[in-house]
Amino acid sequence: MKLPYLFPTRYKSTGWIVFFPTLILGFLTVLYDWEPSWLDVKFPTLYNDPLIFGNGGWFKLVEINILNDLLGVLMIVSGLFVGFSRLEDEDEYISKLRLESLVWSVYANYLVLLFAFLFVNGMSFMWVMIFNMYTILFFFIIRFHWKLYQFKNSVYEE
Amino acid sequence: MKNRIKVARAEFDMTQADLAKRAGVSRQTINAMELGKYVPSTVLALKLASIFKIEVSSLFKLEQEDWD
Numbered sequence: 001m002k003l004p005y006l007f008p009t010r011y012k013s014t015g016w017i018v019f020f021p022t023l024i025l026g027f028l029t030v031l032y033d034w035e036p037s038w039l040d041v042k043f044p045t046l047y048n049d050p051l052i053f054g055n056g057g058w059f060k061l062v063e064i065n066i067l068n069d070l071l072g073v074l075m076i077v078s079g080l081f082v083g084f085s086r087l088e089d090e091d092e093y094i095s096k097l098r099l100e101s102l103v104w105s106v107y108a109n110y111l112v113l114l115f116a117f118l119f120v121n122g123m124s125f126m127w128v129m130i131f132n133m134y135t136i137l138f139f140f141i142i143r144f145h146w147k148l149y150q151f152k153n154s155v156y157e158e
Numbered sequence: 159m160k161n162r163i164k165v166a167r168a169e170f171d172m173t174q175a176d177l178a179k180r181a182g183v184s185r186q187t188i189n190a191m192e193l194g195k196y197v198p199s200t201v202l203a204l205k206l207a208s209i210f211k212i213e214v215s216s217l218f219k220l221e222q223e224d225w226d
Contacts, residue, residue, distance in 0.1 A: 091183040092199050093190060154186050 003095045006086040015081025022074040035065040043069075072133075079137040083144060097147045105139035160219045164192045166210040181205050 028034065042061045049056045087094055112135060116128040167177055174192070178185040181202060190196035198206070207214040 089184045091187050092202060093183065093187040093196055096196070151186050151190075154189055 003086075003090075003098065006084055006090075007081055009086050009088050011081040012085035012087070015078045015083075015085060018074055018078035019082050022071055022078060026071045026075060029067060029071060035067060037065075039065050039067045039070075041066050075134060076137070079134070079141065083137060083141045087148075093151070094148070097151060098144060101140055101144035101147060104143050105136055108139045108143075109136040159197050159224055160194070160221055161191060161217055162219075163188070163206060163217065166206075166212070166217060167192075170210060177206075177209065180209050 040063060043064050043066060045060055045062045047056075047058050048060045048062050109132065113128070113132055116125060116132070120128050163177075167174070172180075174188045175185045178188045181188070182205070183202065187196065187198075191198055203214050203218055207217050210217060
Protein backbone atom coordinates (compact mmCIF):
# COMPACT_ATOMS: atom_id res chain seq x y z
CA MET A 1 0.00 0.00 0.00
CA LYS A 2 1.62 3.23 -1.12
CA LEU A 3 0.48 6.34 0.69
CA PRO A 4 -0.42 9.30 -1.48
CA TYR A 5 0.18 12.90 -0.41
CA LEU A 6 3.79 12.36 0.67
CA PHE A 7 6.51 14.84 -0.27
CA PRO A 8 9.42 13.70 -2.48
CA THR A 9 12.34 12.06 -0.60
CA ARG A 10 14.72 15.01 -1.04
CA TYR A 11 12.45 17.28 1.04
CA LYS A 12 13.29 15.36 4.22
CA SER A 13 16.92 16.51 4.55
CA THR A 14 15.86 20.10 3.77
CA GLY A 15 13.24 19.71 6.49
CA TRP A 16 15.79 18.61 9.10
CA ILE A 17 18.19 21.45 8.17
CA VAL A 18 15.46 24.06 8.76
CA PHE A 19 13.62 22.28 11.61
CA PHE A 20 16.37 22.18 14.28
CA PRO A 21 17.58 25.81 14.06
CA THR A 22 13.95 26.97 13.96
CA LEU A 23 13.12 24.86 17.01
CA ILE A 24 16.04 26.29 19.00
CA LEU A 25 15.36 29.85 17.85
CA GLY A 26 11.67 29.37 18.67
CA PHE A 27 12.40 28.33 22.24
CA LEU A 28 14.86 31.20 22.72
CA THR A 29 12.30 33.67 21.34
CA VAL A 30 9.66 32.43 23.76
CA LEU A 31 12.12 32.32 26.68
CA TYR A 32 13.54 35.82 26.19
CA ASP A 33 10.45 37.40 24.60
CA TRP A 34 12.67 38.46 21.72
CA GLU A 35 11.11 40.85 19.19
CA PRO A 36 13.86 42.58 17.19
CA SER A 37 12.64 45.95 15.91
CA TRP A 38 14.02 45.35 12.41
CA LEU A 39 11.34 42.69 12.01
CA ASP A 40 8.51 45.13 12.76
CA VAL A 41 6.50 45.29 9.56
CA LYS A 42 3.12 46.29 8.27
CA PHE A 43 1.45 43.05 7.30
CA PRO A 44 -1.89 42.38 5.56
CA THR A 45 -4.41 40.66 7.82
CA LEU A 46 -7.72 39.01 7.05
CA TYR A 47 -9.34 40.15 10.29
CA ASN A 48 -7.82 42.24 13.04
CA ASP A 49 -9.26 42.42 16.54
CA PRO A 50 -6.94 44.61 18.63
CA LEU A 51 -6.66 43.66 22.31
CA ILE A 52 -6.24 47.14 23.78
CA PHE A 53 -6.75 49.99 21.32
CA GLY A 54 -6.98 50.66 17.62
CA ASN A 55 -9.56 49.93 14.99
CA GLY A 56 -10.45 46.37 14.23
CA GLY A 57 -11.89 45.11 11.00
CA TRP A 58 -11.46 43.14 7.83
CA PHE A 59 -8.57 43.38 5.34
CA LYS A 60 -6.28 45.78 7.22
CA LEU A 61 -2.58 46.42 7.27
CA VAL A 62 -1.39 45.90 10.83
CA GLU A 63 1.97 46.59 12.39
CA ILE A 64 3.37 43.41 13.87
CA ASN A 65 6.69 41.85 14.72
CA ILE A 66 6.97 39.15 12.11
CA LEU A 67 9.50 36.92 13.96
CA ASN A 68 6.86 34.71 15.62
CA ASP A 69 4.94 34.28 12.37
CA LEU A 70 8.13 33.51 10.47
CA LEU A 71 9.27 30.90 12.99
CA GLY A 72 5.80 29.36 13.11
CA VAL A 73 5.67 29.00 9.33
CA LEU A 74 9.20 27.57 9.15
CA MET A 75 8.45 25.16 12.01
CA ILE A 76 5.25 23.83 10.44
CA VAL A 77 6.61 23.55 6.89
CA SER A 78 9.93 21.95 7.93
CA GLY A 79 8.12 19.67 10.39
CA LEU A 80 5.77 18.50 7.65
CA PHE A 81 8.75 17.85 5.36
CA VAL A 82 10.51 15.83 8.09
CA GLY A 83 7.42 13.82 8.98
CA PHE A 84 5.79 13.37 5.59
CA SER A 85 8.53 12.98 3.00
CA ARG A 86 8.61 9.59 1.31
CA LEU A 87 11.56 7.55 2.54
CA GLU A 88 14.00 6.15 0.02
CA ASP A 89 13.00 2.60 0.98
CA GLU A 90 9.36 3.38 1.80
CA ASP A 91 7.30 0.22 1.60
CA GLU A 92 3.99 -0.93 3.03
CA TYR A 93 5.44 -1.74 6.46
CA ILE A 94 6.88 1.77 6.77
CA SER A 95 3.51 3.17 5.65
CA LYS A 96 1.94 1.16 8.46
CA LEU A 97 4.44 2.63 10.96
CA ARG A 98 3.64 6.09 9.61
CA LEU A 99 -0.13 5.67 10.02
CA GLU A 100 0.18 4.07 13.47
CA SER A 101 2.42 6.92 14.60
CA LEU A 102 -0.10 9.43 13.30
CA VAL A 103 -2.93 7.84 15.32
CA TRP A 104 -0.64 7.62 18.36
CA SER A 105 0.36 11.29 18.09
CA VAL A 106 -3.27 12.46 17.82
CA TYR A 107 -4.12 10.53 21.00
CA ALA A 108 -1.00 11.80 22.82
CA ASN A 109 -1.67 15.37 21.72
CA TYR A 110 -5.25 15.39 22.96
CA LEU A 111 -4.34 13.61 26.20
CA VAL A 112 -1.94 16.47 26.92
CA LEU A 113 -4.67 18.98 26.03
CA LEU A 114 -7.26 17.21 28.20
CA PHE A 115 -4.84 17.25 31.11
CA ALA A 116 -4.16 20.95 30.54
CA PHE A 117 -7.91 21.74 30.30
CA LEU A 118 -8.39 20.29 33.75
CA PHE A 119 -5.26 21.28 35.59
CA VAL A 120 -3.79 24.40 33.92
CA ASN A 121 -5.51 27.76 34.16
CA GLY A 122 -5.02 31.45 33.41
CA MET A 123 -2.26 32.70 31.13
CA SER A 124 -0.40 29.40 31.44
CA PHE A 125 -3.22 27.75 29.51
CA MET A 126 -2.58 30.15 26.63
CA TRP A 127 1.00 28.86 26.50
CA VAL A 128 -0.30 25.31 26.49
CA MET A 129 -2.50 26.16 23.50
CA ILE A 130 0.41 27.78 21.69
CA PHE A 131 2.65 24.73 22.23
CA ASN A 132 -0.25 22.41 21.44
CA MET A 133 -0.32 23.80 17.90
CA TYR A 134 3.02 22.10 17.31
CA THR A 135 3.02 19.12 19.66
CA ILE A 136 0.99 16.88 17.35
CA LEU A 137 3.74 17.24 14.73
CA PHE A 138 6.51 16.79 17.33
CA PHE A 139 4.89 13.68 18.81
CA PHE A 140 4.45 12.24 15.32
CA ILE A 141 8.06 12.93 14.28
CA ILE A 142 9.49 11.47 17.50
CA ARG A 143 7.27 8.38 17.52
CA PHE A 144 7.64 7.63 13.81
CA HIS A 145 11.42 7.94 13.85
CA TRP A 146 11.73 5.87 17.03
CA LYS A 147 9.66 3.08 15.46
CA LEU A 148 11.64 3.42 12.24
CA TYR A 149 14.91 3.10 14.19
CA GLN A 150 13.62 -0.05 15.90
CA PHE A 151 12.46 -1.45 12.56
CA LYS A 152 15.76 -0.77 10.77
CA ASN A 153 17.65 -2.41 13.62
CA SER A 154 15.36 -5.43 13.85
CA VAL A 155 17.29 -8.65 14.39
CA TYR A 156 18.40 -10.39 11.25
CA GLU A 157 16.88 -13.86 11.18
CA GLU A 158 18.43 -15.55 8.17
CA MET B 159 -1.97 -15.74 10.28
CA LYS B 160 0.81 -18.27 9.75
CA ASN B 161 3.12 -18.26 6.78
CA ARG B 162 5.85 -20.46 5.36
CA ILE B 163 7.90 -17.71 3.71
CA LYS B 164 11.07 -18.80 5.50
CA VAL B 165 10.65 -22.41 4.31
CA ALA B 166 9.84 -21.35 0.74
CA ARG B 167 12.82 -19.04 0.76
CA ALA B 168 15.07 -21.90 1.87
CA GLU B 169 13.65 -24.12 -0.90
CA PHE B 170 14.53 -21.44 -3.43
CA ASP B 171 17.89 -20.79 -1.73
CA MET B 172 17.11 -17.11 -1.34
CA THR B 173 18.22 -14.71 1.36
CA GLN B 174 15.80 -12.24 2.93
CA ALA B 175 17.57 -9.52 0.96
CA ASP B 176 17.09 -11.42 -2.34
CA LEU B 177 13.39 -11.88 -1.67
CA ALA B 178 13.00 -8.28 -0.51
CA LYS B 179 14.58 -6.99 -3.71
CA ARG B 180 12.32 -9.13 -5.91
CA ALA B 181 9.18 -8.21 -3.99
CA GLY B 182 10.11 -4.51 -3.84
CA VAL B 183 10.10 -4.19 -0.05
CA SER B 184 12.80 -3.81 2.60
CA ARG B 185 14.67 -6.76 4.08
CA GLN B 186 13.20 -5.87 7.48
CA THR B 187 9.66 -6.19 6.11
CA ILE B 188 10.41 -9.76 5.01
CA ASN B 189 11.87 -10.39 8.47
CA ALA B 190 8.76 -8.97 10.17
CA MET B 191 6.52 -11.24 8.06
CA GLU B 192 8.60 -14.34 8.79
CA LEU B 193 8.44 -13.58 12.50
CA GLY B 194 4.65 -13.24 12.24
CA LYS B 195 4.79 -9.60 13.30
CA TYR B 196 3.35 -8.28 10.07
CA VAL B 197 0.51 -9.45 7.83
CA PRO B 198 1.21 -8.24 4.27
CA SER B 199 -1.23 -6.57 1.92
CA THR B 200 -2.99 -8.69 -0.69
CA VAL B 201 -0.72 -7.28 -3.38
CA LEU B 202 2.45 -8.24 -1.50
CA ALA B 203 1.05 -11.68 -0.62
CA LEU B 204 0.29 -12.29 -4.32
CA LYS B 205 3.76 -11.08 -5.30
CA LEU B 206 5.43 -13.46 -2.84
CA ALA B 207 3.31 -16.39 -4.00
CA SER B 208 4.16 -15.53 -7.59
CA ILE B 209 7.91 -15.41 -6.82
CA PHE B 210 7.69 -18.87 -5.21
CA LYS B 211 5.36 -20.07 -8.01
CA ILE B 212 2.73 -21.31 -5.56
CA GLU B 213 -0.82 -20.37 -4.56
CA VAL B 214 -1.25 -17.69 -1.88
CA SER B 215 -3.13 -20.23 0.23
CA SER B 216 -0.05 -22.46 0.23
CA LEU B 217 2.08 -19.63 1.55
CA PHE B 218 -0.33 -18.12 4.10
CA LYS B 219 -2.69 -19.97 6.43
CA LEU B 220 -5.43 -18.50 8.58
CA GLU B 221 -5.42 -19.37 12.28
CA GLN B 222 -8.38 -19.66 14.63
CA GLU B 223 -7.64 -16.24 16.16
CA ASP B 224 -8.10 -14.64 12.73
CA TRP B 225 -11.78 -15.65 12.90
CA ASP B 226 -12.35 -14.40 16.47
